[in-house]
Amino acid sequence: MKQPDYRYLFGPVPSRRFGRSLGIDLTPYKTCSLDCVFCQLGRTPQKTLDRKVYVPTANVIAEIDHWLQTDGNADYLTLSGSGEPTLHAEFGGVLAFLRDQPIPSVLLTNGTLLNVPEVREAAALARVVKVSLSAWDQKSFEWVNRPHPQLAFKSFFDGLKQFRNSYDGQLWLEVFLLSGINAMAIDVEKIALLARQLRPDRIHLNTIARPPAENFAAAVSMDQMEVLAGLFDPPAQIAAGFSSERSETIKANEETILAMLKRRPCTIQHIQTAFGMHINEVSKYLGLLMKKEQIHADLKNQEVYYRSI
Incomplete structure (x- = not known):
């Protein structure tokens, strides 16, 4: 049988953290508030903080419903894709639909919009929210993540803390480490101290696995990752290869x-x-x-x- 031509769904694809994951794409390619040096999708042409309905919410939900009825074989339903999902003004409506489904929902977000109350309220509908923290102050934020000019590190981190304090689901934290940029033990300790304030249920250490946006962004060795993982509380897990048997x-x-x-x-x-x-x-x-x-x-x-x- 021919695979349906979905516009807003992709996969299921193998995920290092979520097994077999159906991706749900709510924004056009590289619509993001950041231009991270490590991004596997390349540079962000124009950073934005403009929240709007980038794609029709009803059409997205209709595709998910069709997939659930005709396939439905996945470990997680994941709002991810090729941009920042919280930029979609109605992403909460998609999560509300997913909340009633038997497959758990995940929101993969860079967390930069969690300082907005309505974004926090909508994000809380996900069973799992994975946020990222790869810097420890404004200078490192600008170096690693290259944020929109109106994004300040303090506001970003305050948003993460506010969300943690109001969210009763699973909060997962990803820390992306780059050799020679943010992987010195003294700097990782600073990230780990901030991470403790977020009280994440899981922490994942990640590094370059596919070609990044900038060729100066280099991977950290597995031996070094194992040492740095011990600086976190709870101890960080190192992102491993896809392990599903399917x-x-x-x-x-x-x-x-x-x-x-x-x-x-x-x-x-x-x-x-x-x-x-x-x-x-x-x-x-x-x-x-x-x-x-x-x-x-x-x-x-x-x-x-x-x-x-």
């Missing part, structure tokens, strides 16, 4: 993409266009192929090209 469709996608890269080097956008896949879905499979050392990434003319080895 890999039939993943294998097919990997094989198809690898066959394409054996013919010629391609950017992530080339692959996305060729297969009609969501860019996050393509990125996941490229990460799996790189982990298996079946492909390599080269930077040419400010674009990342993937080729088979």
